[in-house]
Amino acid sequence: MRMLILALALSPAMAIAECPAPPDVRSEMLNLIARSQAAKTYTDGRRASAAMWEVWLRAPDAAAQEVLDAGLRRRDSYDFAGALAEFDRLADYCPAYAEGFNQRAYIHFLQEDYEAALVDLDIALGLQPLHIAAQSGRALTLMNLGRIDEARAQLLEAVENNPWLSEAALLAEGAPLGPKGRDI
Template identity: 90%
Template sequence: MRFIVLALALFPTIGLAECPAPPDVRAEMLNLIAKSQAAKTYSDGRRVSGEMWEVWLRAPDEAAQEVLDAGLRRRDSYDFPGALAEFDRLAAYCPDYAEGFNQRAYIHFLQGNYEAALVDLDIALGLQPLHIAAQSGRALTLMNLGRIDEARVQLLEAVDNNPWLSEAALLAEGAPLGPKGRDI
């Protein structure tokens, strides 16, 4: 009985429901990656990037969507502890939904907790290998941990999947993840 009361207190929106498995979006993401790679203009590329976000932000059920949206609102109003609590709830309720972990990683990143961010990003990418935002977030996290070579490899993968990422600028000559020095 104590567990039920505790569960309802921690997860009032969700209660004792079980999160359904997230839909398989691999084919949809592969199509969006192809559209991104074929885009000819910045505007077209950014539009496809937005379509990718629409896929990632589609929660498995209404309860999960409510928690995700609440966390995003808290994040957007700089209530990072509140956002983290919502994303913790989402990850506990939907442990197979990558975006819960990706958003929690972003909060950890914003708070400078790069090790925790990396753990969540690895989970997100294990669940959704084509989550390009998690790929680029992982690259930024590795960069902040001083793991430059790994960060470069990860960002190259993300940019290959979506050449319109703003983080691509980090790969330019002279940028933090740019090419190493030249031979004389």
């Protein structure tokens, strides 16, 4: 009975296979970071950002891709409990794949469980230090936890890697992560 429940919980491919190690995408990400930093127009900057997402959303195998896509569909339809279950499955099946943890962190963030989001973001960044979306997500999470100096530092790193992030507006003067006020 227990094996039947396990088999039903996993896709057929996941029930009999182990997740392969994610490919090393460091050089691909460094090229995309350089492309975003060199972009002269908003359109070119956003193209580089979209290409980064294509890399992060490339799962290690077809079974992991199926679960990731199912979680994204559930997230997009506001089924956060269902999305969380899918991302839990993905993290269990592919514990070396950063995007499973990044997406699970996003669900926690949307549910205002910032401590849980921070744990998953730290795992994602430990696995994929150049995951700029996880960097900016971590900054937003730290901001919501009231850890403003850490949030500012994290967002500055993310924006240095991709100056076209919409979150960069949070660093403007008078914004929540903007420069500290000056004494008179």
